[in-house]
Structures are given as C-alpha cells and as structure tokens.
Amino acid sequence: MRHTWLASANRWKGSDVSDRWDAIVVGAGPNGLTAAATMARAGRSVLVLEAGPAIGGGTRTDEAFGAGIRRDICSAVHPTGYSSPAFDDLGVAERIDWLVPEVSVAHAYSADDGLALYRDPHRLADELGRDARSWERMVALGADLAADVLELPGMPKHPLALMRFGPTALAPIEAFVRVAFRDERTRTAFAAIAAHAGRPTTALGSTAPGLLLGMLTEAGWPVAAGGSQAIADALAAIVVEGGGSIETSHTVRDFAELPPADQVFFDVSPRALTGILGDRLPSRYRRALERYEYGGGVCKVDFLLREPIPWTGPTADALGATATFHIAADRAQIRETEAAVAHGRLPDRPWILGGEPTRIDRSRAPDGAHLAWAYCHVPAGSDVDVSGRIVAEIDRCAPGFRDVIVDRIVTTAAGFEAHNPNYIGGDINCGAATLRQLLARPVPSLRPHATPLPGVYLCSSATAPGGGVHGMCGYRAARAALNEGVVSR
Numbered sequence: 001m002r003h004t005w006l007a008s009a010n011r012w013k014g015s016d017v018s019d020r021w022d023a024i025v026v027g028a029g030p031n032g033l034t035a036a037a038t039m040a041r042a043g044r045s046v047l048v049l050e051a052g053p054a055i056g057g058g059t060r061t062d063e064a065f066g067a068g069i070r071r072d073i074c075s076a077v078h079p080t081g082y083s084s085p086a087f088d089d090l091g092v093a094e095r096i097d098w099l100v101p102e103v104s105v106a107h108a109y110s111a112d113d114g115l116a117l118y119r120d121p122h123r124l125a126d127e128l129g130r131d132a133r134s135w136e137r138m139v140a141l142g143a144d145l146a147a148d149v150l151e152l153p154g155m156p157k158h159p160l161a162l163m164r165f166g167p168t169a170l171a172p173i174e175a176f177v178r179v180a181f182r183d184e185r186t187r188t189a190f191a192a193i194a195a196h197a198g199r200p201t202t203a204l205g206s207t208a209p210g211l212l213l214g215m216l217t218e219a220g221w222p223v224a225a226g227g228s229q230a231i232a233d234a235l236a237a238i239v240v241e242g243g244g245s246i247e248t249s250h251t252v253r254d255f256a257e258l259p260p261a262d263q264v265f266f267d268v269s270p271r272a273l274t275g276i277l278g279d280r281l282p283s284r285y286r287r288a289l290e291r292y293e294y295g296g297g298v299c300k301v302d303f304l305l306r307e308p309i310p311w312t313g314p315t316a317d318a319l320g321a322t323a324t325f326h327i328a329a330d331r332a333q334i335r336e337t338e339a340a341v342a343h344g345r346l347p348d349r350p351w352i353l354g355g356e357p358t359r360i361d362r363s364r365a366p367d368g369a370h371l372a373w374a375y376c377h378v379p380a381g382s383d384v385d386v387s388g389r390i391v392a393e394i395d396r397c398a399p400g401f402r403d404v405i406v407d408r409i410v411t412t413a414a415g416f417e418a419h420n421p422n423y424i425g426g427d428i429n430c431g432a433a434t435l436r437q438l439l440a441r442p443v444p445s446l447r448p449h450a451t452p453l454p455g456v457y458l459c460s461s462a463t464a465p466g467g468g469v470h471g472m473c474g475y476r477a478a479r480a481a482l483n484e485g486v487v488s489r
C-alpha cells in the first residue's frame with residue numbers, strides 16, 4: 001500500500017499503486033491533470049505520478065516569502081485558462097474564483113506614457129482612438145483563428161483556413177503591425193503581446209500568438225483567487241472525485257517501471273519521452289522528436305514590496321488595476337530583446353512582462369505586504385541573474401520602485417529547468433513557437449498526441465496547441481485516447 005498526497009484535498013489517500021489502471025498519467029502539470037480529469041470523468045481508473053513535491057507543474061503556488069504570502073512560482077495570469085474549452089467542458093471554471101480585472105493588459109512606455117487595454121469596448125475605443133476599428137478586426141481574426149486552432153488536433157481544419165489566416169497569422173510581427181495599426185503606440189502594445197511567445201519579431205508565424213492573446217483581452221486576463229495552484233487543485237479534485245489517485249515525488253525514468261495500464265499519458269518534454277521510452281520507440285519517430293526545437297528561457301524576479309509599484313502618468317490607475325503590465329519604450333526595445341535572445345546574447349535593455357497580483361487579490365498576502373513579479377526573455381540555459389536590468393526598466397516607468405522592494409527571489413532560465421524538467425533551457429512553453437511547430441507540434445502527424453506505441457500519448461505543451469495553462473493538450477490527448485479505445489500491446 002502506497003500513500004498519495006492530494007494537494008486538492010490536503011490529505012493522504014491510500015491506494016495500491018501496483019494495481020492495474022485504465023490510465024496512468026506521468027506529470028501533474030495542467031495538461032497532465034486535464035488528461036487525468038478527462039479520463040476519470042469518462043469512468044476510467046486513473047493514477048497520476050508527479051516528480052515534484054506538489055502537483056501543478058507550471059501552476060504551483062508556494063509560500064517562499066513566508067507563511068501566508070502566496071507566490072506563483074511560474075504562471076500567474078490566465079487568459080487561456082479562463083477561456084479554455086477544456087476547462088469549460090470539465091467544469092473546472094466553476095471550481096475557481098476567477099478575478100478578472102477591467103484592464104486586461106496595461107503597457108508602460110515611460111513614466112508619463114502608457115496604454116490600457118480595457119475589456120469594456122467603449123473605454124477601449126477611447127484609448128485606442130484611430131486604431132479602435134483595427135483592434136476590433138484583430139480580435140475578430142484571433143477569434144476565428146482560435147476556433148480553428150483550439151478545437152482541432154494539430155493541424156488547421158482545412159487548407160482553406162490556412163490560406164485565409166496565412167498571410168496575417170503567419171506574418172512576422174513587424175510586418176503585421178505596420179499594416180494593421182496606424183499608431184506607433186498600438187503597434188508596440190500589440191508587439192509586446194505577440195512577443196510573449198519569445199520569437200524574433202521578424203520571424204514568420206510570430207503574429208499568431210499575438211492574435212490569440214490579443215483576442216483574449218476582450219474576455220479578460222484574470223488571476224485565480226489564492227494563486228494559480230487553484231487551477232491544479234480544481235483539476236485534481238475532478239480526478240480524485242472520479243476515484244483516481246495522485247502520487248507526488250515520483251519521477252518516472254523508464255517505461256518498464258510503470259504499473260500495468262491500458263493507456264499512458266506523458267506530460268513531459270519530447271526529450272524526456274525519448275529517454276523514458278528508450279528503444280521501444282521506432283527510430284523514425286525518435287529522430288523526429290530529436291529534431292523538436294526548444295526556445296529561449298526567462299529570468300523571473302518575484303518581489304515582496306512594502307507598497308504597490310509607484311506607477312506615474314496618465315495610465316497609473318490602469319497599471320495599478322491590471323494583473324499584467326508590459327514595459328517597452330518602443331518596438332525597437334522588443335525587437336532588440338528578441339533578436340539578442342535568438343542569437344544567444346543577453347538583452348541590454350529587455351522589454352518586461354509583469355504583474356502585481358495583490359492589487360487584484362488581497363488574499364495572497366497579509367495586510368501591508370504586496371507582491372509583484374516580472375520577467376524578461378534570456379538565452380536558453382542562461383544562469384545569469386538579470387534582475388538589475390528588470391528593476392531598472394520598472395524604475396524607469398515607476399520612479400521610486402527600487403525603494404519599495406523589501407525582498408526578491410530570482411529564478412534564472414537554468415533555475416527554471418532545475419525546478420521543472422519540462423522547461424528545457426528555461427523555455428516556459430516546452431518548445432519554441434517556430435513556424436513548423438505552430439503548424440505541427442511535436443511532429444507532423446494527423447494524430448499529434450499519439451506516439452507510435454499503442455496506447456501511449458504525449459500530452460504536454462510540446463503538443464498542439466502549445467504553451468499556456470489551458471489544458472487543451474491534455475484534453476485532446478485524452479479525447480483521442482477515448483476515441484481510439486484500448487489497443488493491445
């Protein structure tokens with residue numbers, strides 16, 4: 001008899017791990033847990049094995065600054081989770097208290113200039129002025145693209161869809177913004193949203209993530225009350241209510257060590273999958289997985305503050321009301337950051353993504369304490385602490401920021417890989433959003449989540465539709481498995 005820790009219920013559940021299972025899921029990130037929840041809800045017996053000390057992968061929340069102060073280690077803001085068809089279908093959303101700010105993203109160019117992307121269409125139109133109609137068109141295009149990308153396995157629905165989206169979605173950011181928007185400030189704000197994916201702004205396909213995330217500014221970029229862990233806990237609760245078990249601190253290194261199961265899902269990187277499956281994998285598929293490309297990394301700083309960030313200028317209120325801020329003086333700063341990273345160099349003056357969760361969710365810290373986080377893109381595997389550059393950029397737009405910092409925790413790109421083996425080189429999406437991997441992830445296939453081994457599936461964000469906390473990779477893998485049924489091995 002082994003004991004399984006249930007973060008969701010904060011209790012231990014006894015189960016015999018050596019039993020035969022309908023489904024085993026390796027990795028309890030949002031995709032692994034979504035696969036497990038989908039299988040459990042379909043009446044399958046499910047065992048989840050997680051290497052880390054707690055469930056959640058990229059949605060873990062800890063108390064690193066002290067008891068009662070809840071810090072999101074990785075993901076913090078959830079536009080894709082809030083609008084996820086998988087979470088909707090599983091009823092995850094109803095188990096989470098989503099806090100949806102009125103301002104989805106606030107962009108600071110300087111201490112006295114910024115732009116607020118309001119959810120309210122009238123306020124947004126006032127803010128965007130002559131670009132308001134163009135932004136609406138971008139949102140509509142993103143919605144069509146999402147319907148196509150999120151609903152289907154791996155490939156666009158049909159070639160006509162690709163032809164329709166191709167010229168815009170597959171364009172480089174630089175080309176798209178020049179055609180789509182007239183105001184340089186809107187162009188920079190959109191470029192920052194699209195550059196979340198960490199691709200050079202001149203790369204083919206770099207606009208597509210911007211259309212999806214830009215479209216979601218309308219629905220909202222929320223945080224989960226209490227921290228991102230709430231998402232993992234909600235998924236785990238569905239698994240456990242369906243009779244499943246979850247075991248933490250259990251790293252799977254070899255397929256042979258798994259208990260017998262009809263279907264196995266791996267929420268791991270393609271690199272880890274080749275190690276775990278070893279010679280069982282046909283060499284052609286193995287070589288295809290070896291060609292899979294990982295992107296650059298991030299260096300993140302979590303701040304404990306004595307006061308909220310002292311934003312200034314006409315957008316100060318919006319910057320204080322959003323869960324997500326971006327800092328880039330202009331498009332050149334974004335272009336130079338991403339170009340430097342692509343060439344393996346640290347950016348001198350990186351553009352910044354950040355947030356202040358305690359502005360939205362006071363439950364994260366006792367009265368008087370404030371939390372903020374910020375990160376920038378850095379070369380893969382970098383172990384350099386660039387917090388000085390990050391602080392300088394925030395301080396440029398919020399003079400006096402340095403003086404309100406009480407404590408900081410820096411996680412380098414190398415540190416993220418040490419924290420979670422899926423973040424190879426600190427790549428937070430477990431694979432670059434290259435043109436090839438936008439169209440076919442992890443390998444070109446009509447069954448992108450299935451491996452050549454019967455009943456064995458890859459379900460991490462290295463599969464379609466890619467990075468972010470939305471569970472769609474796990475959901476699609478589980479639905480494929482349910483449709484395909486049990487095949488004897």
Ligand SMILES: Cc1cc2nc3c(=O)[nH]c(=O)nc-3n(C[C@H](O)[C@H](O)[C@H](O)COP(=O)(O)OP(=O)(O)OC[C@H]3O[C@@H](n4cnc5c(N)ncnc54)[C@H](O)[C@@H]3O)c2cc1C
Binds near residue numbers: 027
């Ligand atoms: C700093 C940072 C900020 C981010 N910000 C956001 C954000 O704001 N919003 C957003 O939507 N996304 C964000 N992301 C991305 C998001 O966290 C990931 O895309 C998402 O977590 C991927 O989910 P997953 O289930 O595929 O993998 P993961 O969340 O990485 O989970 C994989 C799990 O599998 C486990 N595992 C791996 N190998 C093994 C093994 N051999 N045996 C057992 N267990 C194993 C790992 O320990 C891990 O728990 C961020 C990521 C990082 C790092």
